[in-house]
Amino acid sequence: MSKIAIWDRNAETMRRADIRALQLERLKHLVGYCINNVPFYYERLTKAGVTAEKIKTLSDVQYIPFTTKDDLRDHYPFGLFAVPMQKIARIHASSGTTGKPTVVGYTKNDLENWAQMVARITTAAGADDHTIVQIAFGYGMFTGALGLHYGLEKIGAAVVPCSSGNTEKQLMFMRDFKTNALVATPSYALYMAECAKESGYPMEQYHLRLGLLGSEGCTPEMRDRIEQGWGMFVTDNYGLSEVCGPGMSGECQLRCGLHINEDHFLCETINPQTLEVLPVGETGELVVTTLTKEAIPLLRYRTKDITKITEEPCACGRTTARMDKIKGRSDDMLKIRGVNVFPSQVESALVGMQKIGPHYQLIVRREGFADTLEVKVELVDGSVLEKFAELEAVQNEIKNRLRTVLGLSVKVTLAEPKSLERFTGKARRVIDLRNEH
């Protein structure tokens, strides 16, 4: 590994005590700012008896009520904005697959902070001014593409705004531009590798060295598969559009958690059922307070993402707290016969297996009063077709692995290669049929 580069040494290697002090100062200011500029927060905080003066220590954040995605939807489109439209420089919105989209705004300062945060995490991942990066996130209302775009421009990378889809053309640009870094969802990066192998050009014509993957979860096993497919180093980054977009946190080259930009965000984990705050280091739902956002500040936003936070120092020299890769979403979590199942657990059980492909689908049904889970995988190794016993052995191996990981017995179905759906954006791998009649 080359010498460790740090984009903003000041912010990223601050002493822990100084980080805490800065967060407290910003939190106090933020509470006052929200009360004075957002009627919704004025009402909520007054009701809860919270004022800026009552915030004495960082742990006083627990007295502030949570903000949820529903609060954003209920105030569609601009109800939670803290500044008049003259101050707004850009508007993004979430995909809104369920209900109204959630709309977020940015002032000029917000955009500058965002680009700086992305500059930090992409530098931490290993990008610099030699980087030629293809952005294969969908451009448009989604924060992913433009978020990475401006941060990567800031560090001097050459940005190729390909957007998602049209894979053949993406691959052509990759070969011809000698693209050495890729921004994409893990599932699209994997699909592109499959297409590259089939397109008939030797893999030596591709020069990818660094993957900046995000916007959906990626298990270490899936990451290995992508790295093998492309021969590149893959890093994970995190952010959600409600609090800014990608750039909230990202892995450094040591890949031992995602460094959080703590001067801009205060992170907590809570028990999603009881809502109580968990001690640092315990796994729970991530809750984020935006410390510097001007356009749409959020207090204790419930991300629904499950992770844990560590404040242990990192060997890279950064002092910022790190969060684990997202384990799953509290609302993606499937409850099957009383057992909590995260799709990511299924993925990590499957991805290491050689005889099957990396794509999978989960189908949940209710038969009588019992829930059943079916896992569909693609059989790619023809050598097991000699005997039914060998095919059954593959099915049983998958069943056993899943039983070990999930504590559940599942039905395993073998499907033909390429028969399961591929995704160019976020993957949707769960089909829950329990509410259908």
Next chain:
Amino acid sequence: MIIKQLSIFVENKAGRMAEVTQILASNNIDIRALSIADTTDYGILRLIVNNPQKALDALKTASITVTLTGVIAIAIPDHPGGLARAIKVLSDRQISIEYMYAFLNPNNATAFVILRVEDNEKALQALQDGNIRIMKESEIYEI
């Protein structure tokens, strides 16, 4: 004396057999013998064709899970006891058969039997010693 057989993974859904056979047809492949074994969700289609390598390549290009297996083809007289005698030759030497399928040669009173056994060499020796006629690759492909 080992014949190449294609084993193809086919999901149980409408149109899959049509798709597979169409790929073979458009590559000008003649099917000599066919057997399919199925479960609730999928089946394994086993084929003897006139050009196994070409068929394998065509199917793989179409992203179909397929493999080539070595099997034995024997010719037996088409009358009662013909098959029984051949099988006894194998069972006398404790050679068990994984699966088999047969087809008639319309040109003469002979039946061809495709045998999949654990150990091809051992089985070939037994059949030879028992005076069972073993088919050559060329004979099968050119029927």
